[in-house]
Amino acid sequence: MPSPKINALRLNHSLEDLGRIGHTDQGMQRVAFSAFDVEGRAHTMDLMRRVGLEVTIDPAGNIIGRRDGSEPGLAAIALGSHIDTVPSGGKYDGALGVMGAIECLQTLQDQRITTRHPLEVLVFTNEEGTGFPHWLFGSRAMAGSLAAEDLTAVDQEGIGLETRLQAIGGDLSRIHEAARSPGELSAYFELHIEQGPALDRSGTPIGVVTGITGRAAFEVEVAGAANHAGTTPMGLRHDALLSASRLILTVERIASELEICRVGTVGRVSVSPNATNVVPGTVAFSVEFRDVDSNALTAAEAEFRRNAAEVEASDGVSVDIQALPPTIPAPIKPEMQDLVAEASANHGLATERLPSGAGHDAQAMAAITGVAMIFVPSIDGISHSPLEFSTPQACADGAQVLLDLLLLADQRE
Ligand code: HGY
Numbered sequence: 001m002p003s004p005k006i007n008a009l010r011l012n013h014s015l016e017d018l019g020r021i022g023h024t025d026q027g028m029q030r031v032a033f034s035a036f037d038v039e040g041r042a043h044t045m046d047l048m049r050r051v052g053l054e055v056t057i058d059p060a061g062n063i064i065g066r067r068d069g070s071e072p073g074l075a076a077i078a079l080g081s082h083i084d085t086v087p088s089g090g091k092y093d094g095a096l097g098v099m100g101a102i103e104c105l106q107t108l109q110d111q112r113i114t115t116r117h118p119l120e121v122l123v124f125t126n127e128e129g130t131g132f133p134h135w136l137f138g139s140r141a142m143a144g145s146l147a148a149e150d151l152t153a154v155d156q157e158g159i160g161l162e163t164r165l166q167a168i169g170g171d172l173s174r175i176h177e178a179a180r181s182p183g184e185l186s187a188y189f190e191l192h193i194e195q196g197p198a199l200d201r202s203g204t205p206i207g208v209v210t211g212i213t214g215r216a217a218f219e220v221e222v223a224g225a226a227n228h229a230g231t232t233p234m235g236l237r238h239d240a241l242l243s244a245s246r247l248i249l250t251v252e253r254i255a256s257e258l259e260i261c262r263v264g265t266v267g268r269v270s271v272s273p274n275a276t277n278v279v280p281g282t283v284a285f286s287v288e289f290r291d292v293d294s295n296a297l298t299a300a301e302a303e304f305r306r307n308a309a310e311v312e313a314s315d316g317v318s319v320d321i322q323a324l325p326p327t328i329p330a331p332i333k334p335e336m337q338d339l340v341a342e343a344s345a346n347h348g349l350a351t352e353r354l355p356s357g358a359g360h361d362a363q364a365m366a367a368i369t370g371v372a373m374i375f376v377p378s379i380d381g382i383s384h385s386p387l388e389f390s391t392p393q394a395c396a397d398g399a400q401v402l403l404d405l406l407l408l409a410d411q412r413e
């Protein structure tokens with residue numbers, strides 16, 4: 001029997017509607033815990049209720065929409081992603097997975113289809129980890145894998161998690177109640193834009209994700225000596241920005257020339273006192289290395305720390321390196337990949353198997369259930385930018401495959 005068809009126009013309208021929340025001339029600003037994020041969450045919960053979901057918020061602020069199945073003893077099949085964006089980001093990253101999941105539930109409701117398994121739509125808190133620098137926060141809380149430093153962190157405004165979580169209906173004092181045990185969920189499926197160039201270049205409509213990258217991230221502070229820019233001889237300076245620049249070039253060298261890991265990035269830098277006529281006293285910057293191999297991340301960290309010790313000795317500065325909780329790579333089981341390929345073939349959609357260079361909530365959820373990810377093409381491979389774009393057809397193809405995937409899993413498990 002042919003599977004039910006999602007409504008492509010309705011899906012793309014819901015993407016446009018959500019895309020207006022936090023949209024500015026500089027791109028999407030729906031950063032986690034911001035007023036735009038609070039508004040986007042309220043909008044999304046309203047949509048979830050309209051498709052018959054019972055909506056709750058767990059202590060980590062994750063939004064959980066649940067619908068019973070015909071066999072209540074079965075563990076729920078979950079669909080989801082995130083709606084928080086990076087600053088000046090795009091309107092498809094995360095949003096497609098959430099709006100696609102809601103469209104699947106709307107289609108089932110329209111066609112009066114009840115699945116055997118209960119269904120859940122999950123909207124995870126602070127996937128990006130930009131405002132509040134600990135990414136995959138909600139999904140790691142649900143997977144029971146938060147570290148102590150996740151709970152004591154403060155964001156760039158010096159505000160802690162307790163306040164931020166209260167603003168979105170979470171509760172830090174009960175954070176560990178967000179954890180769900182293995183077996184509570186039957187599977188977790190995530191539709192997402194590729195955020196890279198592979199599918200667009202090959203003209204393939206659906207990506208079957210084979211694994212999700214790991215990440216080693218650090219907050220680095222270089223402390224030198226602020227001094228007068230006009231009177232301080234070059235040989236007597238301890239210029240924190242000069243030393244930081246040497247280390248920033250090292251990050252690039254570790255990933256490119258030395259090929260120790262796949263990519264390395266410094267995305268955020270702050271200089272103090274940040275004045276034209278003052279030799280910089282301190283510089284704080286972010287570092288992240290990514291690779292599907294944990295050993296490569298370990299080697300990249302070691303090389304970075306070795307270079308930092310050299311810069312300390314040569315420049316007479318101190319370099320403090322604080323590691324964020326590591327994100328381990330998550331392979332996706334072949335049988336879950338095959339299910340995505342089968343769901344795609346149901347609609348004659350060609351597939352390509354590829355790893356994800358981006359991190360996703362699915363990699364956290366892999367700790368407690370079987371996961372699968374569906375990618376659709378990002379035009380020119382652009383993401384985390386106002387230029388991020390996926391065509392309405394691509395978004396509809398992805399949502400259709402998500403629905404077929406859920407129905408195949410519902411029949412099989
Ligand atoms: O940064 C990432 O890889 C993802 O978009 N959070």
Ligand code: MN
Pocket residue numbers: 082093094127192359360
């Ligand atoms: Mn994302």
Ligand code: MN
Pocket residue numbers: 086093128384
């Ligand atoms: Mn992202």
